[in-house]
Amino acid sequence: MRVWICGMFFMFFAFSSTAALAADTIGHIQTIKGTATVIRGNLTLQATTGTALNSGDLIRTGKPGAVGIVMTDDTTISLGPNSEFSLQEYAFNPKEGKFSLVARITKGTFVYLSGLIAKLAPNAVQLIIPDATIAVRGTKLLVEVQQ
Amino acid sequence: MHSILIKLPALSLVLFLLAGCAPKHSIILVSDPDGHIGKAEVATPAGTQLLEKQGDMTQVSGPSKAPSPVTIADQNFIAVTFADAMAVEPLPPEKFILFFETGKTALAAQSQGTIATIVAVIKQRKAIKIAISGHTDSAGSAQLNDKLAQERAEMVKDLLIRNGINPDLMTVSSHGKGNPLVPTPDCVAEPRNRRVEVIVR
Numbered sequence: 001m002r003v004w005i006c007g008m009f010f011m012f013f014a015f016s017s018t019a020a021l022a023a024d025t026i027g028h029i030q031t032i033k034g035t036a037t038v039i040r041g042n043l044t045l046q047a048t049t050g051t052a053l054n055s056g057d058l059i060r061t062g063k064p065g066a067v068g069i070v071m072t073d074d075t076t077i078s079l080g081p082n083s084e085f086s087l088q089e090y091a092f093n094p095k096e097g098k099f100s101l102v103a104r105i106t107k108g109t110f111v112y113l114s115g116l117i118a119k120l121a122p123n124a125v126q127l128i129i130p131d132a133t134i135a136v137r138g139t140k141l142l143v144e145v146q147q
Numbered sequence: 148m149h150s151i152l153i154k155l156p157a158l159s160l161v162l163f164l165l166a167g168c169a170p171k172h173s174i175i176l177v178s179d180p181d182g183h184i185g186k187a188e189v190a191t192p193a194g195t196q197l198l199e200k201q202g203d204m205t206q207v208s209g210p211s212k213a214p215s216p217v218t219i220a221d222q223n224f225i226a227v228t229f230a231d232a233m234a235v236e237p238l239p240p241e242k243f244i245l246f247f248e249t250g251k252t253a254l255a256a257q258s259q260g261t262i263a264t265i266v267a268v269i270k271q272r273k274a275i276k277i278a279i280s281g282h283t284d285s286a287g288s289a290q291l292n293d294k295l296a297q298e299r300a301e302m303v304k305d306l307l308i309r310n311g312i313n314p315d316l317m318t319v320s321s322h323g324k325g326n327p328l329v330p331t332p333d334c335v336a337e338p339r340n341r342r343v344e345v346i347v348r
Contacts, residue, residue: 030348096325111232114185129174130170131172132191141187
């Protein structure tokens with residue numbers, strides 16, 4: 001009779017390094033109109049279709065400008081013109097049960113559509129706006145932050 | 148003296164009007180494309196509001212006030228305010244599921260035609276990202292399962308490359324048992340969870 005070992009041993013395999021190469025990328029820009037920039041530390045990148053996004057990135061749209069972003073868990077985030085948000089925290093690692101999405105919206109218009117993180121970890125999504133926090137348990141949210 | 152008496156009420160009226168023009172943030176809950184509605188809880192230091200029905204809206208105007216009582220957002224307000232953001236909303240991705248012969252990296256009979264379909268969709272959508280993930284069920288040895296899931300995902304990537312798809316568009320990962328198709332308790336065999344998913348964006 002076989003004894004099933006269920007996840008009692010966690011071993012690090014060399015082949016998982018292929019995932020490590022893309023580990024910094026948490027999403028990408030899928031659609032874009034007008035201009036948008038991605039600010040990453042000292043770097044300022046012009047956003048285009050396919051631009052990869054990292055945790056901590058600040059995304060700013062111009063006027064005109066609008067971007068549609070897809071995260072690795074299929075959360076989609078769309079911004080209208082003259083808008084700005086940063087990906088404060090993001091984790092999507094089902095193998096290790098790590099899920100988190102914290103976005104900080106500083107201005108503009110924002111459409112959020114939940115993905116797998118919200119399904120697999122309903123308490124893991126938070127949107128921060130000036131003066132308030134929003135705990136999101138699915139599904140689709142429209143947020144306008146005025147200045 | 149007389150002029151100050153006139154100016155004071157005028158000044159307080161102006162201040163009152165200005166206070167009404169403080170920035171207001173709006174949060175509106177709407178259903179997803181499948182018609183499902185979730186929840187959102189908006190909190191300031193002074194209070195919270197729960198959004199739970201289609202169109203529920205609350206507004207925030209400062210940390211010292213609770214979010215406003217929930218009303219139903221005006222459709223026109225939504226259309227005008229969010230038009231540009233909605234115009235760039237990404238299309239939903241297309242997801243494909245592949246099954247394999249037990250314990251092997253060979254595709255199961257029912258999945259053999261799926262590769263051609265995936266290739267056609269990638270080309271038709273001019274897809275820019277393809278996420279390939281290996282999945283296991285919660286039975287058996289985690290490390291053996293994960294290794295097989297990863298191998299299967301890599302094999303699918305190779306098949307797509309051989310069909311002319313650019314490898315730079317693809318990422319391969321293993322989700323282990325953490326993202327099941329059919330949720331089960333731990334240590335339960337479920338063949339439908341032992342799969343590779345290809346998500347085309």
